[in-house]
Amino acid sequence: MNFKNKVHGIVERIPKGKVSTYGQVARLAGNPKAARAVGAVMKNNPDSKRIPCHRVVSSKGEMTGYTAEGGVKTKKEKLLLEGVVFNGDIVELSRSQISG
DNA sequence: CAATTGACGTAGT
DNA sequence: CACTACGCCAATT
Numbered sequence: 263m264n265f266k267n268k269v270h271g272i273v274e275r276i277p278k279g280k281v282s283t284y285g286q287v288a289r290l291a292g293n294p295k296a297a298r299a300v301g302a303v304m305k306n307n308p309d310s311k312r313i314p315c316h317r318v319v320s321s322k323g324e325m326t327g328y329t330a331e332g333g334v335k336t337k338k339e340k341l342l343l344e345g346v347v348f349n350g351d352i353v354e355l356s357r358s359q360i361s362g
Numbered sequence: 363c364a365a366t367t368g369a370c371g372t373a374g375t
Numbered sequence: 376c377a378c379t380a381c382g383c384c385a386a387t388t
Contacts, residue, residue: 283371295383298369298371299385301368302368305369326369327369
């Protein structure tokens with residue numbers, strides 16, 4: 263099982279209306295320090311229909327990257343539609359992060 | 363194969 | 376809280 267393959271399964275597990283962090287995914291993937299690598303895997307994003315990469319944010323709840331359509335702008339909109347709680351331009355991890 | 367890059371995270375000031 | 380510095384991993388060139 264490759265790292266990216268693990269990440270795929272984990273990101274798929276992210277429920278609607280909730281978000282996870284790169285560090286969280288990296289940790290579940292088995293590499294607590296591979297947060298950065300998670301971003302690389304997201305960028306690869308082989309199945310955008312199956313992998314809700316937009317539900318992954320930074321440890322502070324700030325949205326970064328999202329090379330897909332619209333960029334971070336659409337990313338915020340999507341999370342907002344899903345019911346994710348926002349605090350200005352930052353996600354309330356205390357209320358929307360998994361296991362929180 | 364070696365060097366560089368990048369959707370990150372933590373610690374110190 | 377804002378900024379700087381360092382470490383880490385995987386993908387790309």
